[in-house]
Each structure stands twice: as structure tokens, then as C-alpha cells.
Amino acid sequence: MGSKASGFTVEQENLIWDLHRRGESLGEIERFLGVTMPRIRRFLRESSGIRPVPRARRIGHITAGEREEVSRGIASGDSARTIAEKLRRSPSTIARAIARNGGREHYRAMDVDAAAYVRARRPKISVLCGRPILRTVISEKLHEQWSPQQISVWLRRENPADPQMWVSHEMIYRCLYIPVLKAFDSNVFHELRTDRPIRRPRGKKRSHGRGRIRNMVSIDRRGAAANDRSEPGHLEGDLVFGTRPSAVATLVDRHSRSTHVVALPDGYRAETVADALIAYPGRLPTHLRRSLTWDRGREMAEHERITVTLEMPVYFCAPHPPWQRGTNENTVSI
Numbered sequence: 001m002g003s004k005a006s007g008f009t010v011e012q013e014n015l016i017w018d019l020h021r022r023g024e025s026l027g028e029i030e031r032f033l034g035v036t037m038p039r040i041r042r043f044l045r046e047s048s049g050i051r052p053v054p055r056a057r058r059i060g061h062i063t064a065g066e067r068e069e070v071s072r073g074i075a076s077g078d079s080a081r082t083i084a085e086k087l088r089r090s091p092s093t094i095a096r097a098i099a100r101n102g103g104r105e106h107y108r109a110m111d112v113d114a115a116a117y118v119r120a121r122r123p124k125i126s127v128l129c130g131r132p133i134l135r136t137v138i139s140e141k142l143h144e145q146w147s148p149q150q151i152s153v154w155l156r157r158e159n160p161a162d163p164q165m166w167v168s169h170e171m172i173y174r175c176l177y178i179p180v181l182k183a184f185d186s187n188v189f190h191e192l193r194t195d196r197p198i199r200r201p202r203g204k205k206r207s208h209g210r211g212r213i214r215n216m217v218s219i220d221r222r223g224a225a226a227n228d229r230s231e232p233g234h235l236e237g238d239l240v241f242g243t244r245p246s247a248v249a250t251l252v253d254r255h256s257r258s259t260h261v262v263a264l265p266d267g268y269r270a271e272t273v274a275d276a277l278i279a280y281p282g283r284l285p286t287h288l289r290r291s292l293t294w295d296r297g298r299e300m301a302e303h304e305r306i307t308v309t310l311e312m313p314v315y316f317c318a319p320h321p322p323w324q325r326g327t328n329e330n331t332v333s334i
Contacts, residue, residue: 049198233290236328270301
């Protein structure tokens with residue numbers, strides 16, 4: 001059985017978490033399970049996209065079977081010491097367990113075990129709740145749009161001799177996304193660059209090409225004239241977002257630094273971006289549209305159509321090295 005609140009079986013819940021961890025979209029999870037997307041979304045939002053840690057009894061705690069033996073020992077009139085010897089437990093452990101749960105007259109194994117399970121579920125105080133200075137520093141950095149990974153590394157570098165000022169990026173994410181930890185206000189996740197209400201895994205499946213750009217041409221194949229800025233017409237492009245889904249495309253000439261802003265009134269899906277980039281640069285003279293360089297955003301999935309229509313090759317930056325479109329980045333940020 002799964003949780004009553006979710007309406008899913010244990011097998012379905014495990015499958016949802018496995019698919020979510022692999023980076024599958026909600027639509028793909030829906031197809032796997034044959035259930036509606038809103039139900040899946042509600043289930044993931046209950047824990048903010050972070051898989052709950054499976055509950056397990058702590059090693060050393062009295063087990064349900066041992067509680068039954070305690071109950072039988074009490075019924076037989078055995079002392080706590082005698083019961084402890086049979087269970088190979090400390091007499092003080094057994095005596096405390098009996099006293100904590102109503103004494104010898106009211107001790108019932110099943111009731112005691114259920115009560116212990118409920119007590120163990122109480123929300124634990126998070127690390128950040130116990131360290132207000134650390135929490136304040138993290139809040140300030142989040143407000144400055146630092147990522148949890150950056151904050152974690154920076155804290156260790158700035159406080160090498162003070163472990164109380166260290167925290168992992170995963171703990172920051174958990175405190176942001178799990179309300180019961182009460183480390184931050186419930187809307188602090190808006191400070192993250194992604195601004196997502198649930199955690200999304202970084203890892204993506206690679207079993208097929210869906211969602212990836214095909215036949216990309218690397219920036220390494222861009223000609224010398226574009227690299228050394230010796231002739232006009234070599235453009236760098238990117239999207240600039242307003243309130244989603246509002247966006248415009250920006251094109252900056254590497255030679256002259258002239259900037260073009262291309263409206264995207266119908267959104268920034270790949271076909272829409274391709275239509276706009278064909279229509280706008282298509283009005284420019286041929287010598288002012290020799291090539292286009294872009295990052296690996298999926299809005300350029302139809303780059304081949306742009307190349308064929310305008311006879312203008314499209315080059316893509318490497319996955320992670322910075323500033324391969326520095327002309328565009330610096331111009332648009334001013």
C-alpha cells in the first residue's frame with residue numbers, strides 16, 4: 001500500500017520517484033503510469049520534488065518483538081531486571097521503557113510500539129535553525145542569486161577553521177524546499193535562479209534524442225574572420241526573458257557591436273524562434289548575416305532550417321566553458 005494521501009501504490013510511488021530522478025518529464029511519467037498529470041504533479045509537490053527518506057528504526061531501539069516479550073514478562077510478574085536478562089538488554093533501558101509508557105499496569109506492546117513510531121516522526125530541527133548566523137549569511141547570498149553549490153564552497157573557503165559555518169548544498173536545497181524544516185520562509189525558493197516550486201534533478205536521460213538539439217555545428221568550426229572580428233555579419237544571439245513567457249531574441253554583430261532586438265510575440269518555442277530569426281535577418285544584406293553563434297538552448301532546435309533558408313551557418317558554444325558569446329553577453333547586460 002502507498003500513502004493514503006497520494007492515492008498511489010508503493011510500486012507506483014517508487015516508479016514516479018525513479019522516473020523523476022532520471023529527469024523524465026511529467027508527460028512521460030504520465031505515459032508510463034497511465035494516470036493523469038495533475039495527480040503526479042500534486043504527489044511531487046507534497047515533498048517539493050525531494051524523495052522522502054524511507055523510515056527505518058534506529059539500531060538499538062527496542063523492537064516490536066521485544067515489546068511483546070516485555071508485555072509477557074509484566075503479565076508473568078517478572079521484574080525489569082529479569083525481563084532485561086532474557087532480552088540481553090540493560091535493566092535501565094527496560095525500566096525506562098515501562099515507565100515511559102504507562103507503567104506496568106498500562107503497558108501494551110502494540111500501543112507502545114505505535115506511540116514510539118509517532119514520536120519518531122516529529123519534525124527534527126534543521127541544522128540551519130540551530131545556526132542563525134549561518135542561516136542569515138545563506139539568505140543574503142541567495143538574495144544575490146548565488147546557487148547553493150556556490151554558497152557551500154564559499155562558506156568552506158571563508159571559514160576554514162569553523163565547521164559550524166559549513167553546510168552542504170543539498171542541505172540548503174532541503175531547507176528551501178521542505179517546509180517542515182522551518183529554516184526559511186516558504187517562498188524563499190523564488191530567490192533561486194530556476195524559480196521552481198519543486199526540485200528538479202540535474203541528471204537527464206540519454207537513451208534517445210528527444211529534447212536534444214541534433215546535428216549541432218561546434219563553434220570550433222567557425223572561421224577566422226568571425227573569431228578575430230575582421231569582417232561584419234558574424235552575429236551572436238541569445239534570448240532575453242521578461243515575465244514568462246515573454247522573451248525577445250538579441251543579435252549582436254561581433255565586428256561593429258551593432259545590436260538587433262527581434263520580437264517574439266508568439267513565445268520562444270523552437271519553431272517560433274526559427275521563424276523570427278529567418279524573417280528578421282532575412283531583411284539584412286547578405287554581408288551582414290554571414291554566421292550566427294548561439295548557446296545550446298533548445299529554442300535553436302530548428303537551426304538547420306535557419307541555415308538552409310538564409311545560407312547562414314549556425315554555430316553552437318561548447319556545453320560549459322564561459323564567455324564564448326562574450327560580445328552578446330556584455331552588450332545585453334549593459
